[in-house]
Amino acid sequence: MIDPFAGDIITALATPPGISALAVIRISGPSLDNLYSQITHSKAPPKPRFARQSRVFNSQGHLIDSCILTFFEKPKSFTGEDVIEISCHGGEFTPAAILKTLYSFGLRKAEPGEFSYRAFLNGKIDLLQAESISGLISAKTQLNASIQLKNINGFLSNSISEIKDSVFHLLTVIEHELDFSEEEITHTSLDEIKRELLELQKNITTMLSTSSLGDTIRSGIRIVLFGKPNSGKSSLFNRIVGSDKAIVTHIPGTTRDIIEAWQEINGIPVCFVDTAGFHDTDELVESLGIQRTRGEVTQSDILFVLDEKDPEQFYKQFSSEFKNKIIIYIQSKSDLYLPNIKSDNVIYISLRQECGIDMLFTKLSTIISSKVDHNLSESAVIISNRQAAVLGKACDIINIMVDCLKSMGDLDIFSSLLRELLDCLEELFGKIDNEEILNSIFSDFCVGK
């Protein structure tokens, strides 16, 4: 648990532990001049924002390593406090020896996310940016990384700031209406207020609608291969992931466990899931496998329904059980059985003859593209469940306001709701009064960030 007001000097290894050429140790605290001379034995004060080669000594004065030290003077640093970054040799020993020395000088090991928390508390970043720092570190795809980076640089913050500004403007207009009489100011018409409100509603709704996109970009898409035993699911799975990850035999019911593999398609992480074939069975292990299949299908975004003869016919029995799925029907082993009339809804594949696979990928790519059909260079994307929840609350408030203005035009109530909306948007930036909520957000970070 981070103590937001500790105010002591913290340190941590900012690179992963283990064998590496270099490692970076980060230090942050209210004032680090003394510490700098303690560990380097240098009498001259450190020059801010310059990388300097220097030897680092332990508390007994023994040399540990020759390092590159960079000193960032407050407030021009990541945390807003004095920061030192030490690049030393990597491996098991050197970084640990330097950390041990730092602890002996009274420094404390930083909690996960504590550097970012300090940056947030010192107003260097807002909460939206902090969340994106965490997002960038865990990003697996280029697309995700680029969105997170844009948000770190304030893209999302600016978009929400603009919305906040228009809420503030509207509130100012309303307060003028309420607090001044005709002799003092020119009044604004109710139509004008309505127009501004509807514009605001549109902007907030649009912003909220990017949450599913953000979710897709971060968590990816799950595609489940579904069909009767021995319908060729595992063969197709191996073909897609490019290895023999699933065991393939001619014996029906070979696959009993769930097998996953990740691929990146159009910048989106996609998880393919091979499942146990679906049929009635008394055999214990196989029936457990089938139970899991059901669960996987429920959680999937896209279903590949495979069948040797007629996948559409096969799926009919499940269509009421699994709802809201995007389905791609695949007739496997089309070299063995090809119907007289081909269905437009079905892709015919023969792995043996290497045909139909391109078509499957083209179709898949189209579906995925349509899911991320957003002008990413122009519109900001919200990237956490917290952001979506708070914006959802904002949407609810604004819907009540629209109703309120339609029904009666009591501007006193309207203003009260606008203030609530403003608080809501402030919350997005991190104006949160509850320490626990903040802590839980920053605890998702890794140590050293």
Add this chain to the structure above:
Amino acid sequence: MSHNKLPPIIVAGGGHSGIEAAHAIARMGMRVIIITMDPKSIGRMSCNPAIGGLAKGHLVKEIDALGGLMGFFADAACLQFKTLNKSKGRAVWSPRAQVDKIKYSRLISEHLNKNNNISVLKGEITGFVTKNKIITHARLADKSSLKCSALIITSGTFLNGLIHTGDATYRAGRLGEKPSAGLSEELSDHGFNLSRLKTGTPPRLLKNSIDFSCTEKSLGENTPFPFSLLTKRPFLPMNDLCYIVNTNTDLHEIINDNVNLSPMYSGKINALGPRYCPSIEDKIVRFNDKPSHQLFLEPEWKDSEQIYLNGFSTSLPQYIQRRALTTIKAFKNVKFIRPGYAIEYDYLPSRQLKSTLETKHIGGLFSAGQINGTSGYEEAAAQGLIAGINAALYSKKEDPFILSRCDAYIGVLIDDLVTKLLEEPYRMFTSSAEFRISLRPDNASTRLTKKAHNIGLIEKQRHLVFKKYSDSATSCTNLLNNSKRPLKREILQNKTNYHDISLLDDFSSFSPECIFMCETDIKYEGYIKRELFRLQKINSLESKPIPQTINYKIVKNITNEAKEKLFLIKPETLGQASRIGGVTPADIAALSIHLRF
């Protein structure tokens, strides 16, 4: 009463603030002496002939609910009554009365004279005596001194008052009245910081020199809801005419051409002026896109030959005032009774006060009204009431009486005064009240009268009326919630209102005002709940006190800006600290950690 043995409390000044203070002190069983330079000026309305208005009407309702004078006598001396903002939501409906100035002052004087605990003394307070930083005596201009339990300064604009009209400058308290000197110096000597503010007043015109055929008539309401719970129902006030004229481009040109003759624009007045009650030169220069402004012609008393020109406050030379006004048809042959003028005066920046309006520096020394940097009769009266109550409680060594921001506009007013650095004379706004939809004029007495009764402010007669009213409100609410006809639903869907309900047989025993309040409670209930939920955190900080001995230098992790502001204002609670500009939530959190240890 045993409190009668205590030395009296002295109130320096007999304006709206001073009289409410004195009246409250007397109600609480203590002797009080009002010392004024002119006993005839008790309760004088020195500027506009109106009481109430936007947000100020709320204050008057609250003063009345706390047993004060202003509401009842404004009703009694009313010439015309209006409820402003009627199209904008009931929380901002604002009662406003045109008041007969002479009658108002006379009625109040008579009322105070009847009270054995109150005496009025002609004189001028020029200083005070302290022992161990506690007030013991008030000193008068004739060098005599009076022993007192507490001293309340309500000197209005009189401290080193300086009047400007064009080039002419002279020392005065109000036009034709002497300023007060000496007290400012005494306050400075005791370490108080004083600063300058200015305000203006428009010209008074001779009624029979105005061509009323070229004006627009403006009437009030026939059966409005009055300010005071004590005023007899049905309230059928006089409805004297007011008139409206509009300024024109010729007038604007004259003012624009001569604005350098206005002392404020020529830099002669360095004091800060009100942005929200601006002079005509301000309005024309600042809103130069507006081709015309409304001016209101208001009678100052019954059959008054003197007309107050509301909206034309100015410090331009009289001949420019005249030249500008004659461009308006109705004023072609206008005669002045006296010109508009600006006055600048010393004020005591109110960060030096506690929420009781006692100075932080000297025990038993209170200050209230315009001297604290506010504008308006209503703001002054509200402060006088609170200062009076607390001076009495202080003298009796009882707990202070403080209204919070969620109790009343008066709470907002005083909290703003003690936490904010003023940039202009403070005026009450409804938007300053976070709990605006709960703090309505209609429910002022149900919000406050009980609290006032607990400390002895409510006399028997008022308490009877109040009991009756609140019992009737309880049954009315019950009936609205439980009637066979789904009235509650109809109210929420705007399908009925208090007027329709008052015509129903079941409701014939309730007054329209009572039904109005109960209906509004039902209508606003859901929104009030939201507001309370959102503002809960304010309350949790309010209850955490900050000792006045705190050394901000050693508080860890707060910004230098916050340290400076906190040091200057010395807030009494974390809640107050959180409202100081430049103090962030992170600073508050750090401060609260510091206080925990």
